[in-house]
Amino acid sequence: MTKTNTTGTTEASDTMIKFDGVTKIYSDQTVAIEDISFEVERGTTTVFVGPSGCGKTTTMTLVNRMQDPTEGTVYYDGADIQELDKVDLRRDIGYVIQEIGLFDHMTVGENIATVPELKGWDQSRIDDRVDELLELMDLEPGTYRDQYPNALSGGQQQRIGVARALAADPDVLLMDEPFGALDPLTREELQDEFLEIQERIDTTILFVTHDINEALKMGDKIAIFDVGELVQYGSPREILHNPATDFVKDFIGDDKTLKELQITPVRDIMSESVPTAEQPTASAVTETGEDSTAALADGTGDQYVTPTDTVDIALSRMIETDTQSLPVVKDDDVVGTITESSIRAHQSNGGV
Amino acid sequence: MGLIDALLAAYAYLVANFDEFLGLLAEHLALVLVSVTLAIMIAIPMGVLATRNERAKSIVMSFGNVSQTIPTLAIIALVFPILGLGFLPALVGLFAYALLPILTNTVAGLENVDESTVEAARGMGMTENQILRQIQLPLAVPVIFAGIRTSAVLNVGTAYLAFFIGGGGLGVWVISGISLFNTPQLLAGAIPGALLAIGLDSLFGFIEGRLSGESMPEQSPAAG
Numbered sequence: 001m002t003k004t005n006t007t008g009t010t011e012a013s014d015t016m017i018k019f020d021g022v023t024k025i026y027s028d029q030t031v032a033i034e035d036i037s038f039e040v041e042r043g044t045t046t047v048f049v050g051p052s053g054c055g056k057t058t059t060m061t062l063v064n065r066m067q068d069p070t071e072g073t074v075y076y077d078g079a080d081i082q083e084l085d086k087v088d089l090r091r092d093i094g095y096v097i098q099e100i101g102l103f104d105h106m107t108v109g110e111n112i113a114t115v116p117e118l119k120g121w122d123q124s125r126i127d128d129r130v131d132e133l134l135e136l137m138d139l140e141p142g143t144y145r146d147q148y149p150n151a152l153s154g155g156q157q158q159r160i161g162v163a164r165a166l167a168a169d170p171d172v173l174l175m176d177e178p179f180g181a182l183d184p185l186t187r188e189e190l191q192d193e194f195l196e197i198q199e200r201i202d203t204t205i206l207f208v209t210h211d212i213n214e215a216l217k218m219g220d221k222i223a224i225f226d227v228g229e230l231v232q233y234g235s236p237r238e239i240l241h242n243p244a245t246d247f248v249k250d251f252i253g254d255d256k257t258l259k260e261l262q263i264t265p266v267r268d269i270m271s272e273s274v275p276t277a278e279q280p281t282a283s284a285v286t287e288t289g290e291d292s293t294a295a296l297a298d299g300t301g302d303q304y305v306t307p308t309d310t311v312d313i314a315l316s317r318m319i320e321t322d323t324q325s326l327p328v329v330k331d332d333d334v335v336g337t338i339t340e341s342s343i344r345a346h347q348s349n350g351g352v
Numbered sequence: 353m354g355l356i357d358a359l360l361a362a363y364a365y366l367v368a369n370f371d372e373f374l375g376l377l378a379e380h381l382a383l384v385l386v387s388v389t390l391a392i393m394i395a396i397p398m399g400v401l402a403t404r405n406e407r408a409k410s411i412v413m414s415f416g417n418v419s420q421t422i423p424t425l426a427i428i429a430l431v432f433p434i435l436g437l438g439f440l441p442a443l444v445g446l447f448a449y450a451l452l453p454i455l456t457n458t459v460a461g462l463e464n465v466d467e468s469t470v471e472a473a474r475g476m477g478m479t480e481n482q483i484l485r486q487i488q489l490p491l492a493v494p495v496i497f498a499g500i501r502t503s504a505v506l507n508v509g510t511a512y513l514a515f516f517i518g519g520g521g522l523g524v525w526v527i528s529g530i531s532l533f534n535t536p537q538l539l540a541g542a543i544p545g546a547l548l549a550i551g552l553d554s555l556f557g558f559i560e561g562r563l564s565g566e567s568m569p570e571q572s573p574a575a576g
Contacts, residue, residue: 064475090477101472105490105564115476164476174475 015078016042016172016204017063022072024058032058035072036230038223045198045205049215050225050251056208059225060174063206064093077171091115094165094173094203098180100157102149108134108160109145115168133163136197155186162194166201175207179214191217212251216240216263224248236263257347258312266314267307269346270328270336304329305338311346314338362539369540373525377544379439380521383511384552387443388504391450396496399458400484412455420452424510432517442511442519449510450503457499461492490564497560501553508549512541 017040024032033055040046048056061067062074065086074081081089102111109130116126131141137159149157158178165173178194179187191214198205209215215222216236224232224239224247232244240260243249252259304327305314314326318340325339366373395416402409422430428445435441465488473483489496515523522541529538 066471066475087477087479090475092477093475095472095475097468097472097475099466099468099471101466101468101470103469103473103487103491114473114478118477118482161472 014042015039016076017206018075019059019062020073020075022059022062022069022074024055024062024067025070031228033225033230034228037072038230038233040204040206040221042204043202044220045207045218046221046223047207047209047215047219048223048225049209049212051210051227053227054225055228056210056223056225057176059223059230060176060206060208063172064090064095064174091118091168092171094168094170096158096161096165096173096175096178098177100161100181102157102160102164104149107146107148108139108152111149111160112164112167114164115170119168121168129167133166136166136200137163138193139163153186154182155190158182158190159193162197166197166203170203173203173205175205177208177210180209180211194218212253213259213262216259224251260347261312261315261343262310264311264346265307266305266309266311266328266338267336269311269342270307270338271342272336303327304334306330307335311338311343315340315343358535358539361536362543365536366540366544373540373544376520376522376524376541377548379519380508380511380523380545381548383439383442383446383514383519383521384504384507384548387446387507387511388450388500390447391454391503392500395451395454395499396458399455399462399496400489402455402459403462409459413459416452416455419448424449425513425516428510428513428517428519437518439514439519441517442514442521445517446507446510446514450507453502453506454496454499457502458492458496461495461499462488464495465491493560493564497556497563501556504552504556505549508545508552512545 019036019038022036023034026032036055036059048059050056058067062069063076063081065081065084068082076084076089103114106114109127112130112133113126116129121129130145134141134144139156139159144152144156144160149160152160158181162175162178165175179190182190195218207215207218209218219236221234222232222236222239223230224244226245226247232239232248234242237260239248240252240256240263243252243256303317303321303323305317307328307330317326318324324341325337327334328336328338398412398416402412419427427449428442431441431445431448435444469487469491470483473487478486511519511521512523512526514521515527522545525537525541526545529535529541
């Protein structure tokens, strides 16, 4: 297999988690995973994706020793996890599950405080941390801290679930289909929120899902599982460009180019053709650029994109408005231009 | 004799024999409270043990079931050849009878705690003991207390039979009232028992409320 070496993560960081020839056979002789090896870099998000029963969840639960491997070794920060204390290890690893599993007899604040309490933090430090996390999750601490989980919506409950997992600043965060039980709208909302949070924390994240779109959206790296086997491990781009097997090809689906546009931010393709891009005043742009932001004020607001929008949105707006280029606007300033031809050129170059 | 007359006569009997009544009531209450307290102390740990080990569970549950299938009167009678007459044998009989509801409810309460809640707790690094004390038992409190209340109410009734083996209690008035066709005496023994049952049920309900605090909000679960 030839791999194009185009990983999205560029920092040369060390290995946080390493699987070395790991096999897990359950007591009823079911082979969950067989001879799996891969490494996860510190601070990255790796998504395990595959159909039901492919062993992705098992692989994840080997990391916090909810399961122990039958053969092979799992390394956590360089140490064989079999030699680490199970309870201490779990307190250093955040854990979010699809069923959320909030403690209904405790308030939201008490739920979030679980691991800090177990670790014996000072009460004042715990209180500060709880409020900080509620704010991070966009839940007003005064309103939500003393509520009971049953009073909250599914989306709010899973926000608490994520906050609880992040409470003690874990080095590693395990998320087992965290948004799987939510309705599509709430799911997307939480995905976007979590992507933002992810930028702010330097936690190594393992994320399990059966949804390839979610995997492409959330992951720096994606591990695709077929029944008990790790069939491909690479960046979303690598996987879209060089599916290792027919299984991967099928799993991605026929719209792989569109999927790729969905994960490519505009800033990767736009040309910074506006010389005044660095200047903070919109008037300067109006004077010099033909891609004036004045149009924004006239109600034709859809005729621009932001650098963090994805290319599929840019393309969609071009088709909508029957143009071949759009201004790229950031904080009311035009910072560049994206054209249909540049998108085509980018794709035919193999998305590099 | 109408109902009102009967009640008035029973009240008159009660007032006339008030000292004796207090003695019988104290005996009755002691039988119930001591037997239920002992049953709580034994049945809850047994229930915890049962949920931890399948074999222990089958042994514990069949033991509890057997003690419940024996008719109320027979359990009193069964103790008598072994322990003789008096307060203690009656207490033992009532204790055996109070075990099962508490035991089954402890097992059910612990097993009904959502598996995902326990998994989340374990995944966060709680030890098995912490999971039991901080998660499973608090969440099982309402179910366990339902068992305790059942036992207490059941035993208020069963304790009337203690009279047959000389255990005392309000059964003294009720059963001799039946034998002697002394309706006022019968009612003066029976009605306070009914009130006692209601009172104990409320008392345990109050304790349950204090134990679980406001931790069980009235809202039904919003998400599964």
